Amino acid sequence: MNLGSNAWRFGFTLGCLVIGGGIVGLGVLFSRRSVSRVVLHKGGGKVTVQTQSPLGANKAWHLTVPLNQVACHAHRQESPSFIPLKVKDHKFYFLMDKEGTLNNPRLFDITVGAYRPL
Numbered sequence: 001m002n003l004g005s006n007a008w009r010f011g012f013t014l015g016c017l018v019i020g021g022g023i024v025g026l027g028v029l030f031s032r033r034s035v036s037r038v039v040l041h042k043g044g045g046k047v048t049v050q051t052q053s054p055l056g057a058n059k060a061w062h063l064t065v066p067l068n069q070v071a072c073h074a075h076r077q078e079s080p081s082f083i084p085l086k087v088k089d090h091k092f093y094f095l096m097d098k099e100g101t102l103n104n105p106r107l108f109d110i111t112v113g114a115y116r117p118l
Helices: 006-033 105-110
Strands: 035-040 046-051 062-066 070-072 082-087 094-097
Touching: 006 046, 035 094
Parallel strands: none
Antiparallel strands: 035 046, 046 062, 070 082, 082 094
């Protein structure tokens, strides 16, 4: 087995590129799921969920939906580290870090933090 042959060199390079691309892809996917801000609009009818972005706060992705299309599948005191938010017609859960700041925890619990069947 000659580790200096072209087959080994190209195979190793291709393997490193695939693994590196996978790590970058997982990082982007996790940042798209990590919530940086939740805004309840005036009147309480709509919610804006803003996620993190690896390219900075100006490139963050945000989603505005009616409140009845957002459900919290675990109470904020039951979840160990993340609060999972489910938005209707989205595959993945959005993750809110439990260490974040809630300006009005009671309002969060009865609006965005409430469980709703979707």
